[in-house]
């Protein structure tokens with residue numbers, strides 16, 4: 001709730017029910033920071049609070065889920081029409097909708113990345129990629145990046161950071177993490193038992209870490225030399241986010257497996273895809289029923305995903321993303337001149353952007369003041385000195401100015417709030433130590 005405003009009865013009920021039946025922790029978190037926003041109406045780049053008293057411009061897009069905006073009309077039409085004839089379908093049977101989508105996807109991929117296994121969530125899609133890597137190579141070891149994020153499920157979770165897995169039991173054997181961006185670290189770990197190296201093209205949770213020159217090519221060469229599969233997690237970087245259809249296209253590499261999620265759903269029907277090079281599909285040839293996802297590749301979802309791909313691969317659409325990226329680059333440069341000690345840099349690959357800030361307290365503080373100024377923007381969980389900046393790809397050029405004006409106010413407010421919070425944090429730490 002915004003200070004001084006009493007929530008409507010409907011909103012209060014939703015917050016109480018959420019706290020009592022969905023997540024007490026989230027409810028407490030948002031209450032503590034005065035960000036009690038309950039998603040209500042939503043359209044294109046905006047989302048409204050359920051009682052209509054607050055409107056946010058979405059600069060987070062849930063990691064790309066809302067690349068094409070909220071409730072994209074074209075996609076809703078496709079879905080509604082699909083419901084006239086189809087439903088989810090049945091993963092055990094052959095399917096025209098899945099075949100059409102997989103064929104279309106193959107046409108948008110380089111080389112022989114021609115087979116697709118569909119899923120519901122990104123974690124599931126990553127799990128499948130890692131299963132294939134192990135089954136195809138007959139090896140166990142998986143290398144991933146420290147600070148990267150691939151999902152909350154089994155093998156995807158095992159490839160992630162400790163804080164997301166340690167509370168949930170002993171580590172899964174065979175997983176090794178190395179620092180992102182250093183090919184020598186991969187070279188030191190990769191060996192004859194390495195099934196796969198999995199990397200996000202630009203790790204988002206690590207603070208939009210754009211790979212250094214030559215890094216991904218070197219990893220590709222190391223994988224090729226060892227017979228290890230290179231898996232690119234394009235869950236956030238795919239579908240035009242970087243100004244090219246796939247983020248890895250910037251780096252002149254050919255992955256063995258590509259994982260696509262989030263935006264493929266168009267924000268309206270969950271669907272993910274794990275695209276495999278042709279030889280890898282042999283893993284399922286003799287027994288294709290060893291991997292079946294009940295809801296994966298739901299037929300109505302396939303129709304939506306195909307339309308998402310048609311829109312996102314249009315050269316004019318990608319040119320629009322590049323123009324917007326240029327406008328953000330200029331706008332942020334102006335803000336950097338105005339707030340030089342707080343806003344210290346911009347990480348950018350197209351519209352995959354991260355604001356580099358003064359220190360680790362600044363990301364959370366800016367997320368809060370951005371919210372107060374009508375922007376949904378979230379700091380990177382594994383690098384809180386960076387605020388992730390992923391606007392909808394369909395936004396207008398004129399809206400960049402509006403975003404910059406709000407961001408300017410948010411930065412000014414963050415500069416005022418940060419020292420107060422710093423003192424508060426020091427006091428809390430002191431009290432905590434005193435207890436011991």
Ligand SMILES: Cc1ncc(COP(=O)(O)O)c(C=O)c1O
Nearest residue numbers: 121122123149150151200235236
């Ligand atoms: C890069 C990346 N990979 C995988 C995932 C997991 O996707 P999901 O939450 O749909 O399981 C995420 C989710 O944030 C992600 O950002």
